Amino acid sequence: MPAEYRHIMDPFVSLAAAATRTTHLLVGTGVCLIAERDPITLAKQVASLDHLSGGRVLFGIGGGWNREEMENHGTDFRLRWKILRERIEAMKKIWMEDEATYHGDFVNFEAIWSWPKPVQKPHPPIIVGGSGPRTLQRVVRYGDEWMPSFPDWNAIGDKIRELNDMAAAANRCPISVSLFDPPSEPAQLEQYRKWGVSRVVFRVPAAGPEVVCPKLDELAELSREFG
Helix, strand or coil: CCHHHHCCCCHHHHHHHHHHCCCCCCEEEEEEEHHHCCHHHHHHHHHHHHHHHCCCEEEEEECCCCHHHHHHCCCCHHHHHHHHHHHHHHHHHHHHCCCEEEECCCCEEEEECCCCCCCCCCCCCEEEECCCCCHHHHHHHHCCEEECCCCCHHHHHHHHHHHHHHHHHCCCCCCEEEEECCCCCHHHHHHHHHHCEEEEECCCCCCCHHHHHHHHHHHHHHHHHHC
16 A cells, blocks of 8 residues: 555544455454444444445444544543443444433433444444453443453463453453464464464555565465464
8 A cells, every 4th residue: 555545544533444355254353443433423434334345344442642633632641441441332223223322420411323234243342452451341331342451462361361350250251362373483473373363454555565575375374273
C-alpha cells in the first residue's frame, strides 16, 4: 500500500474490502481504541463487518497510550479504561438485544434499535490487548480472549496460568490467548502452544510485493506446520 494511504484509510473500510475478497481469512482489529469512538456507531460497524464477512470478525480492543490523541477525541486519558468498559458493555447489549438500554456514568441510551446483528453469537470475540497490572482482571470481566502487548515472551506461560486461575474463580472456562508478532522459530511456537496459546499473529512489512510475498510464503509454511 502506498505510504500516503497507510494512515488515512478507516480500518473498517479496509477490513470490509479484505472480507469481500476472501472466504476463510479472519479479519480483525489489533487494537481498536474504544475510548476514542462512539459506541453506538462502532457497534453497528462491527456488526455490519461481521455480517458482510459471514462471521469472520475478531474484535481486538485496547485502552490506548497517546494522551494528546485521546484528548483530541474528547476523552479524559485518566478515565479511558472506565469509559472503555462501559462502551463494551453497551455494545454487547446493542448486539444481543433487539431493544437495547444502557445506563452508566459515561454511556447512556434508552431503548434503541440497531441492525444488522452480528453473525457470531452472542457477538464477535472481544480480544483485550495489553499487559498492564490490571489487564487480566479486565480480560476476565468483559473479554473473550487476551492479546498481550510488548510482553516478556518467556513469561507468557506463567501469565496464562494466572489468567485461567482468575477465570476459574469467576466461574469462566479457560480463556484463549493470541500473541501478536512473537518470535517465529518453530521450537518457540511449539512451546507457546503447550502453554495454551491458541493463535499467533505475525507482522507483515508495509512494502512492495517483492518483500511481502516471500514473507507470506514463509508464514504460510509455518501455518501448515502448526495449523
